[in-house]
Structures are given as structure tokens and as C-alpha cells.
Amino acid sequence: MKEKKETKAKTDEKEKKKKKEKKEKKEMENKQITSNGVPDSAESTTTETNEVSENSDKSSKKSRKEKESKKRRVDDIEEAATVESKKSKKSIQATATSRATDADIDKFLKDSAITISDSLDNDLKPVLSFEELSIDERVLGFLKKYPKPTPIQSASWPFLLAGRDLIGVAETGSGKTMAFAVPAVAYLLPTVDKKKMKAKDASNISVLIVSPTRELALQIHENLDALGKAVNVKAVCVYGGVSKDDQKRALNGANIVVATPGRLIDLVNDDAIDLKKITYLVLDEADRMLEKGFEEDIKRIMQSTDAENRKTVMFTATWPPSVRDLASQFLSNPVKVMIGDRESELKANARIEQVVEVMDPRQKEQRLLQLLRQYQSGANQNDKILIFALYKKEAARVERSLQSKGYKIVAIHGDLSQAQRTSALENFKTGACKLLLATDVAARGLDIPAVTLVINLTFPLTAEDYVHRIGRTGRAGQSGKAITFFTEHEKHLSGALINVLRSADQPVPEELLKFGGHTKKKEHSVYGAFYKNVDSQQKAKKIVFD
Numbered sequence: 001m002k003e004k005k006e007t008k009a010k011t012d013e014k015e016k017k018k019k020k021e022k023k024e025k026k027e028m029e030n031k032q033i034t035s036n037g038v039p040d041s042a043e044s045t046t047t048e049t050n051e052v053s054e055n056s057d058k059s060s061k062k063s064r065k066e067k068e069s070k071k072r073r074v075d076d077i078e079e080a081a082t083v084e085s086k087k088s089k090k091s092i093q094a095t096a097t098s099r100a101t102d103a104d105i106d107k108f109l110k111d112s113a114i115t116i117s118d119s120l121d122n123d124l125k126p127v128l129s130f131e132e133l134s135i136d137e138r139v140l141g142f143l144k145k146y147p148k149p150t151p152i153q154s155a156s157w158p159f160l161l162a163g164r165d166l167i168g169v170a171e172t173g174s175g176k177t178m179a180f181a182v183p184a185v186a187y188l189l190p191t192v193d194k195k196k197m198k199a200k201d202a203s204n205i206s207v208l209i210v211s212p213t214r215e216l217a218l219q220i221h222e223n224l225d226a227l228g229k230a231v232n233v234k235a236v237c238v239y240g241g242v243s244k245d246d247q248k249r250a251l252n253g254a255n256i257v258v259a260t261p262g263r264l265i266d267l268v269n270d271d272a273i274d275l276k277k278i279t280y281l282v283l284d285e286a287d288r289m290l291e292k293g294f295e296e297d298i299k300r301i302m303q304s305t306d307a308e309n310r311k312t313v314m315f316t317a318t319w320p321p322s323v324r325d326l327a328s329q330f331l332s333n334p335v336k337v338m339i340g341d342r343e344s345e346l347k348a349n350a351r352i353e354q355v356v357e358v359m360d361p362r363q364k365e366q367r368l369l370q371l372l373r374q375y376q377s378g379a380n381q382n383d384k385i386l387i388f389a390l391y392k393k394e395a396a397r398v399e400r401s402l403q404s405k406g407y408k409i410v411a412i413h414g415d416l417s418q419a420q421r422t423s424a425l426e427n428f429k430t431g432a433c434k435l436l437l438a439t440d441v442a443a444r445g446l447d448i449p450a451v452t453l454v455i456n457l458t459f460p461l462t463a464e465d466y467v468h469r470i471g472r473t474g475r476a477g478q479s480g481k482a483i484t485f486f487t488e489h490e491k492h493l494s495g496a497l498i499n500v501l502r503s504a505d506q507p508v509p510e511e512l513l514k515f516g517g518h519t520k521k522k523e524h525s526v527y528g529a530f531y532k533n534v535d536s537q538q539k540a541k542k543i544v545f546d
């Protein structure tokens, strides 16, 4: 009993600390945004602090009095923060409580290579089965199609359902969408159950999921729509390239918005959507969202929400150091759940066989034709193959060239209309067309059933993009294969590629080693930078997936 009280006091203390830090972070976030030209809503707090410090120069008596009064004020704020934090947990109508023994948990953490880092030391254990979730029966019914939670779901649900901010890093195809979708619905259930919603406006939106591409936004929406329908929650997708009016109408009565950043900001500017009530915000493909091309948009979006009431969650398969500082500005005491062995290392899904062919750039198209003949014949003739090009012009040219040789192929790249992109993806997903040619717009997140082979015709700009591209195969416990053409034009990335291959126990071709083991810094105005030294002594280590 005494022990319980102490734990409770410790938890209250941590909650106070957490709230205080969140307040400071919000001030920082607002300051940061102000310096970028967006209005500052934290001005009054800053002025107040300045006044206190000026007054401290006056007589010691007065100073003591003020210190006491300030302390009282801080205590009051902390007291309120604790109550508020409890309120916020109360509004999540679900918990995830592990029932496994300590020994089983330890084994699970070790076997699945899970690392949980939590500055608040909450020590919430992973749930090993769906039965350990105390959540609406309809959600459990929805999850029945899966045998058990994947490691990222097991480890992150207890924290997310306890109302914590979280960074989740797990390999491609490991079920991260459901890892954030189930808690999203749990955040909404109390509102929906009380039937307090007004049907005719967009004031119910309290969950926001931001994705870097239209196709991925649509896919996340599809998942949330299916789950949401089971519990009477409405999810809407807003993205560029299609009519704004239809989307504005769809926002009426919505609870969840899945969005690409540009269109979301557009709708906020049009007053079609108010983000102040967002309580649960997810950045999917978080490292991409925090890179240069999206950084300003994300700051704008964060600033449109109420940071005090916002739980912020980030998921990704790659977490380069270059985005971590920016991420920390939006998160409050986040728990970090990492699946895989080493924090610093870029990891590919270990069930993907990776083949790298070093060649002269002029050999690429000939070799592609050979591979297509090989992989689309006999037993393999129904294989779905995804080919990645780097630039849209290259994609268009290769698409035309393959069509002229009689191949049935569809494409996704930035020069195509949204309707063409959507129809191409649909044809590839259903298997109506077995070849898809894409730029990196399709590299992240897309969950296309039964892609057996990924061919990298031209290596991407970063090793992270390579990991995401090949991750379109070998999903949800399946195996897959990736064949990558590597030429001297990409030699500055050889070191990073060698590390990825080694860390997944894959062979490193001699010709690749000849490019040397050092990765030079490569900057790109949109894609950001990647920098890594290769340790040639580094031993390959297998990634264990449940």
C-alpha cells in the first residue's frame, strides 16, 4: 500500500515536471515560429518573466516576497497542470496493461530487439496479445484479423493509451499505421459515445495525421476509415491535386483528418478547419516531415494547434540524427520506442534479400530488360515488380521505352495528374498491371500487397530513401527481394549503402567496396542531407522480427 502511495506521489511529481516542461517547450516553439514570421501567442508569458527578473534587483525584502509569490504561482500552475494531465488521461477510453510475467516480457523485449527509452521512467510493459487491451469491443473485433500485435504495437500502445508523446521507430512494413491508429480511435471514443457531436460542422476534429504524400495519406485514411466505421468515428482525407470544395464538405462531422501539409494549411487559411481542438497529432514518416522541404509547413501546423492539449506522436522506419532537434521542439517528454538493435544505425528490413549490381550507367536499361524477362516468366510471371527512378523525366522516359517494347506498365510521378497517379496505383494494387514505375513519391509507406521485387534503376539521394524504397517488399513478415543498380554517379553514397547491407547481413559486392568506405556529405534543398562514416570493421548483425 505504502509502495503504491509512493509510486503515485512519484507519478504526480513526474506529471508536474512534464507539464512544466511542456509549457516551456510551448514557449520555445512559439518563439521559434515567431522568428519565422508567424504571430507569437506566448508574448505575455515572456513579458511576465522579464518583469520578475528586473524586480529582483530591488531590495532583498521585496525580492524575497516576490520569490515567495512566484513560487506560490508556480505551485498553483503545477497543481493545475497535474489535474489537467489527469483529465487528459481520463479522456482516453482505453488502457493497455501487460499480463505477462516479467520473464516473458524480458524474453519478448530481447527477441524482438525492443528498446524503450523514457525520461519519466513510467516502466509500462508491452502487451503481448490484443486481450491485454482494455478497449471498446468493436476495436478488438476489428483487430481480430491479425494474430497478435507486432512489436511496435505491443510496445507503443501502453504509452500512447497512457497519454504520452512518443517516437516510434520500426522497420518498414511492421504495422506502424495500426500502432498510431488504435490510440487515435481511443482518444475519440468518449466524445463519440457521449453523442455530443454537432453533425453539420467541422468542430469535432480532434485527431490529425500528417503524411508526406497524397497516396500515403489516402492509404492511412483507408485504414482509419475502416477502423473508424466500426466505432462510428468519421475520418476524412485532405490532399492536394483535387477539388478543395469536396474536401471542405467532407470535413463536416469529421473526427479524424488525414492530410498532406500543403492542402491542410490551405484549408486552415480558408477557415475550413480549426486545429485548436487537436488532442492527438501524428507525423507519419516523421523524419521526412521534419526535413527541409516540409519543415516550415510542419511549424505552421504545430502553431495552429494548442500545444498544451496536444499529444504528439511520430512514427518512422528511419530516424537520422539531423531531424532529432527539430522533433524535440514539438514533443513533450517523449517515450522512444525503437525496434532493432542500435540507435544510430540505419536499418533495412532483414527479410529483404538485397542485391547490388555495380555497373556502367549505359548498361542500366539493357539489364532492366533482362531482369524483367527473368522475373516475369514461368513461375514468376505474376510477380509484381516496382521499379524506382530518381527523376520524373527519367521515369517518363523509361515508361515509354518499356511500353514501346510491349510491356504493360503504369507510373507514378510528379508530372502526372492526381487522377492518373491514383489509377496507376489502383491497377498495380489489384494486379491488373504488374509493373509500376515510380519516383520517390512512392518510396515511403505504401503498403501494396505481394510486391515480390523492387528494382532501383537509379539509386536515391539518401540511404534512408533506399531503405524505404526496398521496404515496399517484404511486408508484414513476408520476404522480398531488391535489386539495385549502382553506378559511379552515386559513389558518394557507397559507404552508407555498405552499412545498410552489412547491418542486414547482406553480401557487399567487391565493386561497391572499391568506391571506398566514406560517405561524403550530400545536400539537397528538398531532401536534406545524409552523412555517415563507414566503420569497415563493423560486424553485421541480424535484426530480429517477431
Ligand SMILES: Nc1ncnc2c1ncn2[C@@H]1O[C@H](COP(=O)(O)OP(=O)(O)OP(=O)(O)O)[C@@H](O)[C@H]1O
Pocket (backbone or CB within 6 Å): 146, 147, 148, 149, 150, 153, 170, 171, 172, 173, 174, 175, 176, 177, 178, 316, 317, 444, 445, 446, 447, 471, 475, 476
Ligand atoms: N498485428 C499485425 N499482424 C499482422 N499484420 C499486421 C498487423 N498490423 C498491421 N499489419 C499489416 O502489416 C502491413 C504493413 O503495415 P503498415 O503499412 O502499417 O507498415 P509500416 O510499418 O507503416 O510500414 P512503412 O514503414 O513502410 O510505412 C499492413 O498490410 C497491415 O495490414
